[in-house]
Amino acid sequence: MASLELALTLPKQKIEFVLKEDRFFCPVCECVLRRPMQLPCGHCVCDGCISTLFYSDGHGYCPMNPDSCDETFAESEIHQDYGLRRDILSAAVYCPEKENGCAYTSKLQQIERHLLSDCEWRLVNCTFKDKGCDGSIRYKDLQDHISTSCVQAPVVCAFCKLSVSRGQIKEHHENICTEISLSCPYGCGIQSLKRSKMTQHMKECCNRLLPCQYQIFGCAFKGKIDEHKDHEEIFPHKHLEMSVMVVKNLLQEKEKTRIEMKGIAKENQCLRHTVNILTEEIKQVKTFLGIPKNFADIALRQSRSLPTALPTLVEKQQTSIPTCMFVPRTKPPKPRSRHNSSSS
Ligand SMILES: [Zn+2]
Ligand SMILES: [Zn+2]
Ligand SMILES: [Zn+2]
Ligand SMILES: [Zn+2]
Ligand SMILES: [Zn+2]
Ligand SMILES: [Zn+2]
Ligand SMILES: [Zn+2]
CATH class of the missing domain: 4.10.280 (MYOD Basic-Helix-Loop-Helix Domain, subunit B)
Known part of the structure; x- marks a missing residue:
């Protein structure tokens, strides 16, 4: 039974029976019947279409023209039609590549195997797809494609015998191959010198x-x-x-x-x-x-211990300044007011 599922995965437009019979197709979706389900009236639909036959009143209606069949039924009255299933599988079909030239016919249940492994007209990937050759090719044309036109297929350089992809061979001949014979580009008359020797010749060529x-x-x-x-x-x-x-x-x-x-x-x-x-x-x-010569050093050292050392330094500087710099006072000022006057 598994082979039936396999065969029926082909798209409906791809299946062409040699002798077409209406009973092979679902009247609802028009596909080849996958798991044909028989209604009490004898007509068949595919199992996927059964739900479309039932209306809100709970009755199922045959999808055929009401003039030819107007029976109603309950869901419990539907059963699988194994006989029809076998008939469909055994019916002869054309290869889906018929329009491209394949004349093969076989039972429906065998056509997929033919299409996957035998059919000369089946589409396949190029052998060098992983190297970048895209596009599908008919199997019968694959060898010809590889030996004449595939740009990713390897070819052997006729001069150095290295294997190079066909798409690269022109570039290889024009710029890389050391064994290819070249004419001197300066026109000195030398006609066939290998590229490996031409580089040196060009440095010495009399026509350069x-x-x-x-x-x-x-x-x-x-x-x-x-x-x-x-x-x-x-x-x-x-x-x-x-x-x-x-x-x-x-x-x-x-x-x-x-x-x-x-x-x-x-x-x-x-x-x-x-x-x-x-x-x-x-x-x-x-x-x-009266500033000492090393004042800058002292100031730097003191500034590192700021702010605690700041008042001491200020006091020291005041005592070292000559008294003539201050306005003479009759009485020594109180500590607080002295501090204020020195900072102003
Ligand atoms: Zn259907
Ligand atoms: Zn019917
Ligand atoms: Zn075929
Ligand atoms: Zn290719
Ligand atoms: Zn070469
Ligand atoms: Zn030359
Ligand atoms: Zn000159």
Whole structure:
């Protein structure tokens, strides 16, 4: 019975009976009857369509034309029709690839096996699908596809005997294959030199165009090795002129740079002088105020223990400042007001 389910998974439009009989088809969905269910009137529907036959009054109605069959029935009166099932399975059908050329016919229950493994017209994937060859091919055309047109199929390079995919062989010949014979691109007449040797030849080829050795001075001439001698003999003055121009420009640049450097040196000297004056002035102010030479170090050390050490430091600084800096007072002020006046 499992083979029936298999055979009937084919889409209905794919099943063509050699002798078509109406009783093989469901009158509701028009598919080949899967599990035919017989109604009391003798007509059959597929099991999936039974629910559509019942109305709200609880009665089932035969789906055939009411003129030919108007029986009603209960669900319990329906049963599977094994005889019809067997007839359908044994009926001869055409291969679903008939329209493409397959003339095979067999019992319905065997047609799927034919379609999956024997049919020459079945669609299959290319053998090199995993390498990127997409699309389906008729099985009968597969070998031809692989040997003539599949871009992912391997082919052997006729020169180096390496295996390369068909889609890559042109690129391989044009740029990679070391054994392929090439003509010298400079047209020296060498016709068939292997690529592995051509690279070296091209460096030495008598037809290769080389730039003039005065190119850095502006000469645009390019010529074959033996043309350079003539060129240098014809253009000695021109080359000298070009060289002189370049040297002249370089000397001018050098002079310009020298003047700029001189200006910078002078500026530098002025700045040094200013720094010296300022340093001297700071020294004098410190001496006048009685600030110790290592004041900066002390302040830094004290600032690390701030805020607790701050009042002590302030007090120390006040005692080291000469008394002439303060307005003389007749009476020593109270500690609180003294603190206020010093901070203002
Ligand atoms: Zn149906
Ligand atoms: Zn009926
Ligand atoms: Zn076939
Ligand atoms: Zn392919
Ligand atoms: Zn090759
Ligand atoms: Zn050459
Ligand atoms: Zn030149």
